[in-house]
Structures are given as structure tokens and as C-alpha cells.
Amino acid sequence: MSYLKKYKIPLLWLRRHTSDRNFVLISSVLVGFTAGLAAVALKTLVHYIQVLISYSNRLLEQPYWLVLFPMFGILLTVFIVRVFLNGKLGRGTANILFLISQKSSIVERHKMYSHVITSGITAGFGGSAGLESPIVVTGSAIGSNFGRDYHLNYRDRTLLLACGAAAGIAAVFNAPIAGVLFAIEVLLTDISITAFIPLIISAVVGALCSRIILQEDILFYFSSVQDFTASQLPYFILLGIFCGFLSVYYTRMVHKIEDLFEPFNNQVYKRAFIxxxxxxxLIMLFPPLFGEGYNSIKLLESNSAGNLIQGSPFAIFGENEWLLLGFIGVLALIKVVATTCTISAGGNGGNFAPSMFVGAHAGFFLARFINLLQPGKLPxxxxxxxxxxGILSGVMHAPLTAVFLIAEITGGYTLMIPLMLVSASAFALVKYFEPYSLDTKKLAQKGQLLTHNKDRTILRIMKIGHLIETEFQPIAPQATLGDLVEVIANSHRNLFPVVSAEQKLVGIILLENVREIMFKREKYNTLLVQELMTQPPATVQHDDSMADVMKKFDETGAWNLPVMNGELYLGFVSKSSIFTKYRKLLIKTTNV
Structure with missing residues (x-):
């Protein structure tokens, strides 16, 4: 008996002998633990790749290595995806949202490990992208496949998917509250109070994994934060507005750069090289762009910003405060370029850490600028x-996650008031210009952003193929009125499709339209069906979305519409069967 089967037997016994709710609670512990270990493995992999690089004959002191290392990491990632994953990796939170809404929360099994490997290689060798999105995908895949293995329904499978994502975020930052809020704000926008308990359990277990296993130099935290005073309030309002506009710039720049890479979509290695x-x-000019960028944030927070310019060609101009300020401002603007080039080239990563990088440099830039004009005024x-x-809230449209994440990694709630003020103002400003977050904008443009609208989500789950009714009695167009009367006598429906010998729908007969004439026996052999038929108000293709089908029902006022495969007749779909299926799915998916 294999190890995997030995592992499953106790859980299968629990599945049979415990309630669904209790089994989900037990599952949330196991999913949180597994996702936490995956996050630990990813952070450790990146850490030691970079340690190996930095201590191998001090190669990073030579500028040309800064070109070769990221190139090697991205090309290796592209090779792995092409050869071992058939070119299908599925990057980012948007991919998980897509799977929740269109694939019944079923995530491919390889995503339980493929994102750890590929993102670790990309970021470890200097790719300027974050690890949080890959760990969200990894944790989601772990939760989803756990639910599949133990035959949980869509609702519980989706909940475990979110538990895995929450545990991953909690483990990466040692921030369980932020993990829970991320799952709620980004993945589950419509949940009940009962869903909080499994999410909290998973997030806490994931955070404990990182706290126990990871070393302090790998974790991202800050031990000292200056107090907030009311006199600083106008400057924090200014920071919120600044972050809002910078978030709009970030979001739009990502999509513009992605569009530039589209012509190379079928030339993966050329795209990777470019x-x-x-x-x-970019890294040669601005070394802080190498990797995730958390070390740069720590330098800013610890008042060691002067170290950022070291190793850059701009260092030859000496220690000039205004030059350093300009350098930091440019870093805030071009980080998005470096990140998008990393991901568009084929590397694996996300925009979570880069948005924090941009926010840190933007916040420092504004404070230092004001302090150069009025020394010592701002912390x-x-x-x-x-x-x-501010930037995390604006780019990800997740203000609560942003507020509590920073509160947790700073070890307290001293800055809660300015955190709420800046996050809320940045989010409100961005929402005016960009209704959707960076990860969901393209899904929304394609009409695929469904998890934020339960009605559309349920309609998307429903498939026409499962709702086609075939008991309607067809009749040929050359048939007579007498033939039609015989068909009517043997049918319990009041609608009859007129179908040719080639199975093409040429019209329909409604009982109410022939009720009077069907009793005129003198016309039984002379009047043909094709003279009595009418055209259906609309037709439905077998692969139409249910949203399109419902739109046709609303526009025509019909109760039944014929379903076609091209020109071939398949059957009918009725509004009543759709409503019945809708009610069943609504019960199934409610209270996630």
C-alpha cells in the first residue's frame, strides 16, 4: 500500500463518520499546514538561490552579471513550462478567479508544486516579481484538490481553495489576519460568517509554519515604527492622493507593456530573451530592482536609503540628497516596468510585492521631499x-488586506489611523478611474469576472447541454394537417418543431395558432405544415453562455427556445428548467 493511500484512509473514515461542517474544519487545518509548508519552501528556495549568487566569487559586483542572472532564470522558467507543463502554467490571482467562476473551483494538480518551482527560479535569479501570487495559486490548488479528493461540493471546495490562499499569504508575511482578509476581499466576495472559522484556522496554521521554521532574516517584518501625531494628518491625506494616482499609473502601465509583448505570444523564447x-x-541602472525588492524597503525604513544607489552608475555623482531623492522616485516609477517585463517574458511572479515596493518608495519620496524643504517634519x-x-490598496483593490498586513508586519496598531486614511483615500480615487483591480480588469473586459456577481456566477456554471429537452415531437415541413393532428394527439407539449430530413429546423408550430383549423377535416390532406409554421423568435446555439440565453428569453418573451448545433436541430431549452436548475445551484453555492 502506497504512502498516499495510508494517508487517505483515516481521512476517508472521518469523511464518512463526521458531519460536513466538522470535516471542513479538519480539512482547513491540513490545507493550512500544507500551504504553509509550500510558502516556507518557496521563501527558502529564493533565499538560498540569492545567497548562492551573492557569495559565488562576489559576482554581483560585476554589472554584466545583473543582466545574465535574470535572463537565465526567466529562460529556465520558460523551458520548464514549455517542456514539463505543455506551456500551460496559469499565472496570478486572476487565473484562480477564472477557475472559481468557470471551472467549479477545480484547480489543476500540477499547480500545487509548479508555481513554487517556477516562481522560485524566476525571483531567485533576480526576476523583479513577487512571490505572493504564486503562493496564492499554490495554496488554492492545495485546497481545491483536497476538496476534489474527498468529494466535497462546490461550496466547500471553494472554501478550502480560499483557505489555502489565506494560509499562503499568512505564511509569507507571518500575518494571519491579512491572509483571511485577502481571501475575503479578493477571492470570496460573498461569504457567510461560518466561513470565517475555517479561513482563520488555515491562516493561523500557515503563519505558525513560517514563524517556527523560517529564520528571521527571511521573514519580512519591522520592529520599530514612529508614533503618529495629529499634525501629520494633512500630509497623510496628500500621501493617499499621491498613492491613488500612482496606482492608476501602475495598473495602466502594466496593460500597456503587456500589449507590447502580444506580437511575440507565439515566439516564447524570443519574447523571453527580449x-x-x-x-x-534596468537592473544594471537600478540594482534595487533585482528580485522581490524587500531588502530595499528595509533600507528605506531603517533610514539607510543612501545604500540604494550603491552599485548604480549614478553613484559616481557622490552623496547628493536631491540626486538620491530622484533615484528613489524613478525606482517607484520603473518597478512596474521591470515587473511586467519579468512576467511578460515568461517568468512567474505577481504584482503583490512590486506594489508594496512602489508604495514604500513613493511614501519615502514624499516624506523626504517635504523634509528637505522643512527638515525633520515627517517620520x-x-x-x-x-x-x-496605499499602493497595495489601489492596485489590488484590497484596502482591508493592505491596512492589516502593514499593521501585522510592523508588530502593532500604532499607525492604524493613517493606514486607514491613506488606504481608503487611495482606493476611492483609484476606483473612480479604474473600476476593477489590476488582476481582474481583463477578466471584466471579457465578461468573465463572475465571482463578484453571484447571479452571473451561477449562470456561468450552468451548461445548456444539461438542460436540452428532446421530448418535443418533430414534424416534417411536407407533412399534412392530418399528420400534425395525429402528432398533437400523442404529445403532451404545445410546441412542435418543424424539422427537415437533414435535421435542420425550418420553423415551429404553436398549438394555439392551429387550434381552430385543426378541426377542419376537409383540409387534413391538402394543407401542409410548412404553410402553418412560423419562425421561432430566436434560436440558441449549444455553446452559448447561459447569460446570452437569458438575454434572448428577456428580449423575445418566449418560454421555450430551440437549441441548435450550427443549423442542426438538437432540442429546446425552457425558461422553467433554467429556473429550476438555478434554484438548485443557488442553494448549493450559497453560504460559502
Whole structure:
């Protein structure tokens, strides 16, 4: 008996002998533990790849290595995806939202490990992208496949998927509250109070994994934060507005750069070479762009911003405060370029960490700029931290996650008021210009952003193929009225499709339209069906979306519509059968 079967036997016994609710609670512990270990493995992999790089004959002191390392990491990632995953990786939170709404929360099994490997290689060798999105995908895949293995329904499978994502975020930042809020704000926008318990359990277990296993230099945290005073309030309002506009810039720049790479979609290695070469050149000019960028944030927070410019060609100009300020401002603007080039080139990563990088540099830039004009007026470390929340809130459309994440990684709630103020103002401003987050914008444009609308989500789950009714009695167009009367006598429906010998629908007969004439026996052999038929108000193709079908019902006022495969007649779909199926799915998916 294999190890896997030995592992499953106790859980199968529990599945049979416990209630669904209790089994979900037990499952949330196991999913949280597994996702937490995956996050630990990913952070450790990246850490030691970078340790190996930095201590191998001090290669990073030579500028050309900054081009070659990211290029090697991205090309290796592209090779792995092409050869071992058939070119199908499925990147980012948007992919998980797509799977929740269109694939019944079923995530491919390889995503339980493929994102750890590919994102670890990408970021470890200097790719300028974050690890949080890959760990969200990994945790979601773990939760989804756990639910599949133990035959949980859509509702519980989706909940475990979110539990895995929450545990992953909690483990990466050692921030369980942020993990729970991320799952609620981004993945589950319509949940009940009962869903909080499994999410909390998974997030806590995931956070404990990282706290117990990971070393302190791998975890991202800050031990000292300056106090907030009311006199700083106008400057924090200014920071919120600044972060809002910068978030709009971030979101739009990502999509513009992605569009530039679209012509190379079928030339993956050429695209990888071009993107990684651009990334490498950017890193040569701005070394802090190498990797995730958390070390740069720590330098800003610890008042060591001068170290950022070291190794850059701009260092030859000496220690000039205004030059350093300009360098930091440019970093905030071009991080999005470096990140998008990394991902568009074929590397694996996300925009979670880059948005925090941009926020930290934007917050520091604003505080240092004001302090250069009025020395000592603003706490630059606090502005660095709060700026992260502002951009994260604006780019991800997750203000609660942003607020509590920064509160947790700073070890307290000293900055809660400015965190809430900056996050809320940035989010409100971004929402005016960009109704959807960076990850969901393209899904929304395609009409595939369904988890944020339960009605559309349920309609998307429903398939026409499962609702086709075939008991309608067809009749040929050359048949006579007498033939039609005989068909009517042997049918319990009041609608009759007129179908040719080639199975093409040429019209329909409604009982109410022939009720009077069907009793005129003198016309039984002379009047043909094709003279009595009418055209259906609309037709439905077998692969139409249910949203399109319902739109046709609303526009025509019909109760039944014929379903076609091209020109071939398949049957009818009725509004009543759709409503019945809808009610069943609504009960099934409610209270996630």
C-alpha cells in the first residue's frame, strides 16, 4: 500500500463518520499546514538561490552579471513550462478567479508544486516579481484538490481553495489576519460568517509554519515604527492622493507593456530573451530592482536609503540628497516596468510585492521631499510603511488586506489611523478611474469576472447541454394537417418543431395558432405544415453562455427556445428548467 493511500484512509473514515461542517474544519487545518509548508519552501528556495549568487566569487559586483542572472532564470522558467507543463502554467490571482467562476473551483494538480518551482527560479535569479501570487495559486490548488479528493461540493471546495490562499499569504508575511482578509476581499466576495472559522484556522496554521521554521532574516517584518501625531494628518491625506494616482499609473502601465509583448505570444523564447534583456539593463541602472525588492524597503525604513544607489552608475555623482531623492522616485516609477517585463517574458511572479515596493518608495519620496524643504517634519519610516498600504490598496483593490498586513508586519496598531486614511483615500480615487483591480480588469473586459456577481456566477456554471429537452415531437415541413393532428394527439407539449430530413429546423408550430383549423377535416390532406409554421423568435446555439440565453428569453418573451448545433436541430431549452436548475445551484453555492 502506497504512502498516499495510508494517508487517505483515516481521512476517508472521518469523511464518512463526521458531519460536513466538522470535516471542513479538519480539512482547513491540513490545507493550512500544507500551504504553509509550500510558502516556507518557496521563501527558502529564493533565499538560498540569492545567497548562492551573492557569495559565488562576489559576482554581483560585476554589472554584466545583473543582466545574465535574470535572463537565465526567466529562460529556465520558460523551458520548464514549455517542456514539463505543455506551456500551460496559469499565472496570478486572476487565473484562480477564472477557475472559481468557470471551472467549479477545480484547480489543476500540477499547480500545487509548479508555481513554487517556477516562481522560485524566476525571483531567485533576480526576476523583479513577487512571490505572493504564486503562493496564492499554490495554496488554492492545495485546497481545491483536497476538496476534489474527498468529494466535497462546490461550496466547500471553494472554501478550502480560499483557505489555502489565506494560509499562503499568512505564511509569507507571518500575518494571519491579512491572509483571511485577502481571501475575503479578493477571492470570496460573498461569504457567510461560518466561513470565517475555517479561513482563520488555515491562516493561523500557515503563519505558525513560517514563524517556527523560517529564520528571521527571511521573514519580512519591522520592529520599530514612529508614533503618529495629529499634525501629520494633512500630509497623510496628500500621501493617499499621491498613492491613488500612482496606482492608476501602475495598473495602466502594466496593460500597456503587456500589449507590447502580444506580437511575440507565439515566439516564447524570443519574447523571453527580449523581456529578460530589458529587465537586466534596468537592473544594471537600478540594482534595487533585482528580485522581490524587500531588502530595499528595509533600507528605506531603517533610514539607510543612501545604500540604494550603491552599485548604480549614478553613484559616481557622490552623496547628493536631491540626486538620491530622484533615484528613489524613478525606482517607484520603473518597478512596474521591470515587473511586467519579468512576467511578460515568461517568468512567474505577481504584482503583490512590486506594489508594496512602489508604495514604500513613493511614501519615502514624499516624506523626504517635504523634509528637505522643512527638515525633520515627517517620520520617513512611517511614510514608507503607510505608502505600501496605499499602493497595495489601489492596485489590488484590497484596502482591508493592505491596512492589516502593514499593521501585522510592523508588530502593532500604532499607525492604524493613517493606514486607514491613506488606504481608503487611495482606493476611492483609484476606483473612480479604474473600476476593477489590476488582476481582474481583463477578466471584466471579457465578461468573465463572475465571482463578484453571484447571479452571473451561477449562470456561468450552468451548461445548456444539461438542460436540452428532446421530448418535443418533430414534424416534417411536407407533412399534412392530418399528420400534425395525429402528432398533437400523442404529445403532451404545445410546441412542435418543424424539422427537415437533414435535421435542420425550418420553423415551429404553436398549438394555439392551429387550434381552430385543426378541426377542419376537409383540409387534413391538402394543407401542409410548412404553410402553418412560423419562425421561432430566436434560436440558441449549444455553446452559448447561459447569460446570452437569458438575454434572448428577456428580449423575445418566449418560454421555450430551440437549441441548435450550427443549423442542426438538437432540442429546446425552457425558461422553467433554467429556473429550476438555478434554484438548485443557488442553494448549493450559497453560504460559502
Amino acid at each position: 523581456g529578460s534583456a530589458i529587465l537586466g539593463l 520617513e519610516g512611517s511614510f514608507t510603511m503607510i505608502g505600501m498600504a
